[in-house]
Amino acid sequence: SQTIHQWPATLVQPVGSPLSLECTVEGTSNPNLYWYRQAAGRGLQLLFYSVGIGQISSEVPQNLSASRPQDRQFILSSKKLLLSDSGFYLCAWSPGTAYNSPLHFGNGTRLTVT
């Protein structure tokens, strides 16, 4: 069966420090991968998605970047965190398009920037 791993579960970082959140999927190949952010009052915001290795689409201009160095690995990064980067970050995968494949979410990383 397929599983998604996301870590760390919680993270407290000072303003200006770098960030690296990692997400890996097991038990499938060539998944679509997603990063969403959930912040108070703003709902669930799509940040990045990837349909293949090295293919990254950004939906919101921001202080973050994403990379997909391997088929089942998706990394969210920042060179210098801002206070506004605080939130709950969710990685998700789907086996195909959203038309016929549900998104499967990880358990999230709660990031607090101080």
Added chain:
Amino acid sequence: AQSVTQLGSHVSVSEGALVLLRCNYSSSVPPYLFWYVQYPNQGLQLLLKYTTGATLVKGINGFEAEFKKSETSFHLTKPSAHMSDAAEYFCAVILNQAGTALIFGKGTTLSVSS
């Protein structure tokens, strides 16, 4: 641009009462619509989806939703609330014609009292 509006950030019902969570959408492509549920400190899971065909869609845990094109709505209902239904609910619409991602609403928190 695709968007989803969930009316009411917080809905409270008594156990056994009708649950109604409202969702209106805007879509420049044929709308494919979804409801996801999130339990505390977890990722989201799919409740139900509308793609084509029957406009009344049944999902897990006794939930259903009706797609009404004339009203651009996709409201979620359940005839009788259970305590275990307390969670956050998200409506979502397909991002683009390729179906590569979902755009979520801001979510509605459902509270159920005994």
